[in-house]
Each structure stands twice: as structure tokens, then as C-alpha cells.
Amino acid sequence: MPVRNICCIGAGYVGGPTCSVIAYKCHDIKVTIVDLNQARIDAWNSDNLPIYEPGLDEIVFERRGKNLFFTTDVDGAIQEADLIFVSVNTPTKKSGMGAGMAADLAYVEGATRRIAEVAKSSKIVVEKSTVPCRTAQSMRTILEANSTPGIHFDICSNPEFLAEGTAIKDLLNPDRVLIGALQTPEGIAAQKALAEVYTHWVPADRVITTNLWSSELSKLAANALLAQRISSINALSAICEATGADVDEVAYACGRDSRIGSKFLKASVGFGGSCFQKDILNLVYLSEQLHLPEVAAYWKQVVIMNEYQKKRFVRHIISTLFNTITNKKIAVLGFAFKKDTGDTREAAAITLIKDFIQEHARVAVYDPKVDHEQIFRDLSEPGVIDTRKEVEKHVTICASAYEACHDADAVVLVTEWDEFRDTALDYQKVYDNMHKPAFLFDGRLILDAAKLRQIGFKVSVIGKNELA
Numbered sequence: 125m126p127v128r129n130i131c132c133i134g135a136g137y138v139g140g141p142t143c144s145v146i147a148y149k150c151h152d153i154k155v156t157i158v159d160l161n162q163a164r165i166d167a168w169n170s171d172n173l174p175i176y177e178p179g180l181d182e183i184v185f186e187r188r189g190k191n192l193f194f195t196t197d198v199d200g201a202i203q204e205a206d207l208i209f210v211s212v213n214t215p216t217k218k219s220g221m222g223a224g225m226a227a228d229l230a231y232v233e234g235a236t237r238r239i240a241e242v243a244k245s246s247k248i249v250v251e252k253s254t255v256p257c258r259t260a261q262s263m264r265t266i267l268e269a270n271s272t273p274g275i276h277f278d279i280c281s282n283p284e285f286l287a288e289g290t291a292i293k294d295l296l297n298p299d300r301v302l303i304g305a306l307q308t309p310e311g312i313a314a315q316k317a318l319a320e321v322y323t324h325w326v327p328a329d330r331v332i333t334t335n336l337w338s339s340e341l342s343k344l345a346a347n348a349l350l351a352q353r354i355s356s357i358n359a360l361s362a363i364c365e366a367t368g369a370d371v372d373e374v375a376y377a378c379g380r381d382s383r384i385g386s387k388f389l390k391a392s393v394g395f396g397g398s399c400f401q402k403d404i405l406n407l408v409y410l411s412e413q414l415h416l417p418e419v420a421a422y423w424k425q426v427v428i429m430n431e432y433q434k435k436r437f438v439r440h441i442i443s444t445l446f447n448t449i450t451n452k453k454i455a456v457l458g459f460a461f462k463k464d465t466g467d468t469r470e471a472a473a474i475t476l477i478k479d480f481i482q483e484h485a486r487v488a489v490y491d492p493k494v495d496h497e498q499i500f501r502d503l504s505e506p507g508v509i510d511t512r513k514e515v516e517k518h519v520t521i522c523a524s525a526y527e528a529c530h531d532a533d534a535v536v537l538v539t540e541w542d543e544f545r546d547t548a549l550d551y552q553k554v555y556d557n558m559h560k561p562a563f564l565f566d567g568r569l570i571l572d573a574a575k576l577r578q579i580g581f582k583v584s585v586i587g588k589n590e591l592a
């Protein structure tokens with residue numbers, strides 16, 4: 125039976141864009157995206173969508189009210205649907221056993237129990253959230269134990285590979301769509317029904333079908349491998365700075381080997397985002413549970429290297445500024461974890477700014493997309509700096525890069541927004557309004573250091589030794 129009615133539980137960075145694209149490409153399917161968060165749903169129903177992704181507005185505005193709906197009526201949408209995506213958050217556990225490593229599956233379990241309780245007909249339930257391997261088994265047990273007799277559930281795993289900032293592009297033209305299912309006649313039928321939704325626009329040879337567990341593990345593995353490349357080039361960037369090798373040249377020389385490839389070999393202040401660290405820690409936890417300590421240690425090193433890179437950058441900034449940043453003004457350009465998104469989860473800027481505050485600096489932040497309140501929330505989290513007041517004493521949020529850099533002792537480029545490139549921002553104007561010597565730290569390797577040195581800046585770039 126072809127799928128005619130889809131419910132997506134979770135209207136976040138994944139559920140929202142993914143299911144909006146399904147509605148955009150499949151006019152014969154009714155898509156209802158639900159969430160418990162009323163404010164988020166109100167935003168999805170307004171002119172000001174709750175997340176920023178290039179191309180998202182157009183798609184939502186075209187289909188909303190036709191075959192695309194956003195509501196908090198979770199039960200109603202579950203009952204109507206023949207296929208349900210579970211696209212809820214799976215953050216790293218904050219407390220209890222496995223804290224700091226294991227995925228918190230409370231939201232997945234909550235959504236699964238709700239499906240079992242309210243469903244009045246058989247459904248295909250699709251794991252869209254990133255979950256530890258064999259979570260589908262737990263979902264199956266919950267569904268079977270709590271549902272009305274005569275109702276049958278099939279479970280598919282369909283992890284999402286979109287990258288924030290390019291979500292719509294990735295969804296419209298994915299490298300692959302992965303669908304795992306139990307290799308039983310019912311499982312294979314469910315897998316086929318979900319594959320047919322995607323083949324409305326994705327070439328059939330890009331739809332990969334596997335068993336359930338391969339699909340679940342592939343998502344963790346893909347993110348671990350991507351993050352590992354970043355940590356690998358960042359580890360090399362430290363050697364470059366100490367030796368005079370140039371990390372961009374090393375990356376280019378290595379990347380030209382077709383076995384290595386050039387993508388994801390850009391050195392930086394470190395990776396952020398809600399997924400890489402969480403998914404690697406998930407893999408580490410899984411390995412420990414499986415009594416594979418060497419495997420766990422191997423993957424954990426990727427996260428350790430990432431933390432090291434951020435701390436190394438901060439230490440370099442402080443030592444360059446004559447070993448003290450007390451009362452100095454540091455302009456931080458960018459707060460989002462990468463360009464073209466307003467998402468700040470695990471953003472490097474958070475770690476950096478907390479360190480600057482601890483060293484008694486004055487920090488001025490500018491980001492073109494991040495909500496000002498969000499910045500204060502991120503910096504005020506319990507920990508070293510645990511009150512909003514304390515953060516407000518040290519941090520000013522600015523309306524432009526020029527305002528942030530005015531009277532600054534140093535500019536630290538943290539997010540690679542195009543508007544911070546030396547072809548977009550007037551660095552002469554920035555320089556003229558700064559204290560001298562004017563320091564510039566490029567944490568994303570997007571600036572032409574030679575050009576900026578000519579203006580007069582003292583420039584430091586990760587992975588490059590200016591004395592080389």
C-alpha cells in the first residue's frame with residue numbers, strides 16, 4: 125500500500141526540513157509535523173520560521189496549508205498517519221549512569237509509547253532520530269507490549285544525513301537515502317513503502333536498503349568518520365605551527381590522493397554542532413557496553429583532540445596578547461557552530477568566550493543569525509560562569525562586525541560566515557578603529573593573511589606559522 129499520510133513527531137532541525145521537503149515533492153501525501161513545544165509550532169505556522177536554512181522558507185510557504193501542516197495535536201496526527209517518523213531529540217545524558225556519553229533515549233521512548241497508546245490502525249514507524257545500534261529493538265518491544273490487539277507495527281531505520289546550513293540542498297539532492305528494516309516479508313514491505321516516498325524525487329540507485337542494525341550503526345559511523353577527519357587535520361595543524369609547514373598546503377597535497385579525497389580536510393578551531401560529539405560519544409559508550417575498551421578509546425580520541433584544539437587556540441591568543449587579556453576587548457566574529465545556520469549547539473564560540481571571561485576579558489560578539497537571547501543562554505549555562513548577570517558584565521552583543529571590533533584589542537574569527545571574508549568586510553575600517561597593535565586570529569582559515577598584514581594587523585592563523 126503506498127504511503128498517503130505521514131506524521132513526523134519532532135519539529136526540529138531535522139523533522140521540520142525533512143518532512144517539509146517530502147510535502148514539497150509528494151503532493152499526493154499529507155504531511156503533518158507535530159511537536160509538544162507550542163512556541164515552536166506557532167513559529168512554523170508564522171512568517172518567521174523557528175530555524176534558519178537557506179531555501180526552507182520558500183518550500184514551507186509553498187506547501188503549508190495544502191499538504192503540509194504543523195500542529196501540537198500529536199495524538200490526532202498519529203491516528204491519521206500510515207507512516208510515522210520519530211524525529212525527536214536524542215541528547216547526550218547529563219546525569220546518571222553513562223552521563224556525558226550515552227544518548228538520552230527518553231524522548232524516543234516517550235514518542236514510541238504515545239504511538240502505541242493512541243494508534244487505532246497498523247503503522248510503519250520510522251526511526252529518524254540518531255540512536256544507538258539496536259534501539260529499534262526497544263521500540264519494537266514497547267510498541268508490541270502497549271498496543272491494541274490486531275494492530276501491527278513495522279519499524280524502519282532511516283537516519284538523516286543532512287548537514288545544517290545546506291539542509292534543503294542535501295534533502296533535495298542526497299548522496300544517499302538509507303533505509304534499514306528487519307529482513308522479514310513485513311519488514312521488507314515497509315522498507316519498500318518508505319523507499320517509494322523518496323523515489324518521488326531521489327534516483328532509485330541512491331536509495332540504499334540494509335538490515336536494521338547496519339542502518340542504525342551507519343549513521344553513528346558516518347558522523348564519527350567525518351569528525352575524525354577534522355580532528356586528524358587539526359592534529360596536523362599543531363605540527364604545522366611548530367614546524368613551518370602550512371596546513372592548507374598539507375591538506376591539499378594529501379587530498380589530491382584519490383584514496384584520501386579533499387573534502388572535510390579543513391583545519392579550524394574545532395568542530396561543533398549537535399551531532400558530531402554526541403554521536404561519537406554514543407559510539408564510545410556502545411563500544412564500552414560491548415566490552416570493547418580499545419575501540420572506545422580509539423573513537424574517544426577524536427573528541428579529546430577537538431577539545432584540545434579549542435584550548436590550544438585560546439592559549440595562543442592569550443600568549444600573543446602579552447600573556448594577559450584582563451580588561452582587553454576581544455571581538456568574536458560568529459557564534460553559530462558554522463555558517464548559514466543559527467544553531468549554536470556545541471559551538472566553539474561558547475568554549476572560547478567562557479575562557480575569555482574567566483581570564484577577565486571584555487567580549488563583544490557579532491553573529492548575523494544567532495538570536496541575542498540564545499547567546500546569553502548558552503554562556504550562562506551552569507558551570508564556571510553560572511549567572512546571567514556575570515555574563516552580562518563581560519559580554520556585549522553587537523549589531524554588526526564593525527561595532528564588535530570598535531576599540532577592540534583583538535578580533536577572533538570563529539564562524540566562517542561569508543560576510544567576514546576579506547572580500548566582504550572592510551578590514552581597513554576595522555583596523556582603523558582598533559587599539560594598536562591590532563591582533564587578528566583566524567580560526568577558520570578564510571582570510572588572506574598577507575593582505576591583512578599589509579593593512580597592519582598582527583595575524584595568526586591556525587596551522588600556519590607566520591615566521592615560516
Ligand code: NAD
Nearest residue numbers: 134135136137138159160161212213214231235253254284
Ligand atoms: P531538535 O531538538 O531540534 O528537535 C526535536 C524536537 O522533538 C523538539 O522540538 C522537541 O520538542 C520534540 N519532541 C521531543 N519529544 C517529543 C514528543 N514525545 N512528541 C512531540 N515532540 C517531541 O532536534 P534535531 O536537531 O531536529 O534532531 C533530531 C534527531 O535527528 C536527533 O536524534 C539528532 O541526533 C538527529 N540528527 C540531527 C541532525 C542535525 O543536523 N541537527 C542531523 C542528522 C540527524
